[in-house]
Amino acid sequence: MSTTEHAPAPSYLEDAGGKTGLAAWLTTTDHKRIGLLYLYAMGLFFLIGMTIGLVMRLVQLTTFQHLVSAQTYNAMFTVHGVIMIFLFVIPGLPAVFGNFLLPIFVGAKDVAFPRLNLASWYFFIAGAIIAVTSLFTGHGAPDTGWSFYAPFSVKTGTNVTLAVFAAFVLGFSSMLTGINFITTIHRMRAPGMGWFRMPLFCWAAYATSWIQILATPIVAITLVLVMLERLFGIGVFDPTKGGDPVLYQHMFWIYSHPAVYIMILPAMGAISEILPTFAKRPIFGYRGIAFSSLSIAGVGSLVWAHHMFTSGMSEFAQLVFSLLTMLVAIPSAIKVFNWVSTLYKGSISFEPPLLFAMSFIFLFCIGGLTGVMQGALAINIHVHDTYFIVGHFHYVMFGGTGFAFFAALLYWFPKMTGKMYNKAAIYAGWVPMFVGFNMLYFTMLVLGMMGMPRRYYLHLPQYHLGHQIATVGSWFLALGIVIIIVTLVRAALKGAKAPANPWGGVTLEWQIPSPPPLENFEEIPLIEHGPYHFPQRSEA
Amino acid sequence: MSEHAHTIHRDDFGDKLGMWLFLVTEIVLFGGLFIAYSAMRSHYPVEFHHGGAELNATLGVTNTVVLLTSSLTMVLSLAALQQADMAKAKAFLLTTIGLGGVFLVIKTFEWSAKFHHGLYPGSAHMGTLPPGEQVFFGLYFTMTGLHGVHVIAGMSVLGWMYTLLGKGKISTDRFVTLENGGLYWHLVDVIWIFLLPLFYLAA
Secondary structure, eight states: OOOOOOOOBTTTTTTTOOOOHHHHHOOOOHHHHHHHHHHHHHHHHHHHHHHHHHHHHHTTSGGGGGGOOHHHHHHHHHHHHHHHHIIIIIIIHIIIIIIHHHHHHTSSSSSSHHHHHHHHHHHHHHHHHHHHHHHTTTSSSSSSSTTOOOTHHHHSSSSSSHHHHHHHHHHHHHHHHHHHHEEEEEEEOTTOOOGGSSOOHHHEEEEEEEHHHHHHHHHHHHHHHHHHHHOOOOOOOOOGGTTHHHHHHHHHHHHHHHHHHHHHHHHHHHHHHHHHHHHHHHHHHHHHHHHHHHHHHHHHHHHHGGOTTTTTHHHHHHHHHHHHHHHHHHHHHHHHHHHHHHTTTTOOOOOHHHHHHHHHHHHHHHHHHHHHHHSSSHHHHHTTTBBHHHHHHHHIIIIIHHHHHHHHHHHHHHHHHHHOOOOHHHHHHHHHHHHHHHHHHHHHHHHHHTTTTOOOSSOGGGHHHHHHHHHHHHHHHHHHHHHHHHHHHHHHHHHHHHSSSOOOSSSGGGSSSSSSTTSSOOOOOOOOOTTTTOOEEEEE | OOTTTTTTOOOOHHHHHHHHHHHHHHHHHHHHHHHHHHHHHHHHHHHHHHHHHHHHHHHHHHHHHHHHHHHHHHHHHHHHTTTHHHHHHHHHHHHHHHHHHHHHHHHHHHHHHHHHHOOSSTHHHHSOOOHHHHHHHHHHHHHHHHHHHHHHHHHHHHHHHHHHHHHSBBBBOOOOOOHHHHHHHHHHHHHHHHHIIITTTTO
């Protein structure tokens, strides 16, 4: 596996196959460069979404009530949701780390369809530009919430048509990436890499890609129907013409609930890569984790109506959806127990990626368990449309996927850039981030239990203390994120050179130079054992 | 290093797998509309019956025959290519595209007749119909319209394949691209086969 015997090939950052300058990036078909293109774009959108979130929190400190109007506030929670969900969390880990790592994980030189991969990025950017355009044109930014519920979304005068078109275009990006990854995993695995020798991230990406293919077209057509409704009045969601708004909710959530597994599964995959490396032992229960990814994708596709327990459906349907919802907890718990068991008796080296991975497990457990609570019909009615929901999905999406994104970024940063960051600064950023996160979102859970409705511009005095704590928490959270991003940007620009394998990982990406050469491997490796094959400590 | 950067990696099976996965997304896309259709039809069985009676079943069936024939010529084009009969392959491919055009012309006549009678979303006449019939025509225009868009897309794809045939980029030993184009065309055909009974034969 030695790659440095003779003159090493130039890295993908230097060698663009003969192209130079900006064109070398914008016309690249190299999966690693495309991964970075996604990372830069998403980093920008994340910061915009975060800023909007901070302003919303400021509004909830009553002294700043006149900061924005009620209508602007409606637009802000819509735009915050659209940006964070469609431009950051859904594409997040698959587009950045899936693109960068999946071909390397399976021992390939690129994805199956490199040009289609670049096209996905352009669809993503086009969708993002349309989404941003929708904010500043027409009759004001959309004010429906990110879920675009009919009939309000077909009646409101704001710029919903353009915003849903943006989501439609982004859906194309997601589907094409899914097609690419599935074909890559089926067709491009290196000799000897059987399905059960793939790193677990590949299993997660595989399950995710199937959801992208099977669920995204449903939301695409639903959004087309909203556009047609607004443009021509076809009547499918309009009760005055015989249409059914509840049908909209079903069709929307048939995609948008599985979409939360698009968000979380790759995050779980990343965690499954990080833990063995820092525990220096094989993952516990490889097959359990692999199959739990598939079963989360499968069962998770059948639970959508738990978003609609108050929208009107038969009691029998409610029971079925409640039961199925709780079933999702089983494969999720299998993963958590296997992760914790991996650490047990491991030879643990505590590094920033592990800190974030462990934060993920802690926060994801809170997010997951509050999810089971909402699966119960009685509790669901009580907390429906309250801050409890907001707190819950921020625990899963931000505490889960967001922290896993940071964990993955910190873990693979030396591989992607060839540079090492200042670990002390990362720890210094983690403290306010973790503390602020829990101040912000745990308080939301409490506020929701007390009855604070979500999306309200004003709040009653009894919720005031909670809102103040949450707002202060949002400042700590933002501070921590800024410290970490600044540290990483500094490291990318002038960090110390990172070795090929700074963490002592054993998967394929650590066997090639940092940053990797354009074609990843000088010759396609022959795989002779599973992915987490650590040399016995006694032999070492 | 750069001269063999991204060496042309050929995997016909992989290309076909990718195409089939894309077809899955298309089927699910229309699947969403079929869900909406089923829900609405179970709400309004009588209105859907009346709506279906307004449609011209003769034109619908004619168009079905046109599309089925075009699928046949598509397959014949691929078969001719595999037997290295380039002239025949091109001729059949052009026939396929032409039949797609015939379908669209018939569709245009049909739609303009509906518009002429004020049967389109948002018309004054439409507002006087019972709600279920309004939804029927809403779905009719949406689903046949989206299908029409796919016919146009399919014709463009096949037209592009025609130029690739001319340039020799599709040839007797490299026919997977044409095969994939054909798969897409058959999908367009198959979706129509479901639309026909759901709308034209609903009465």
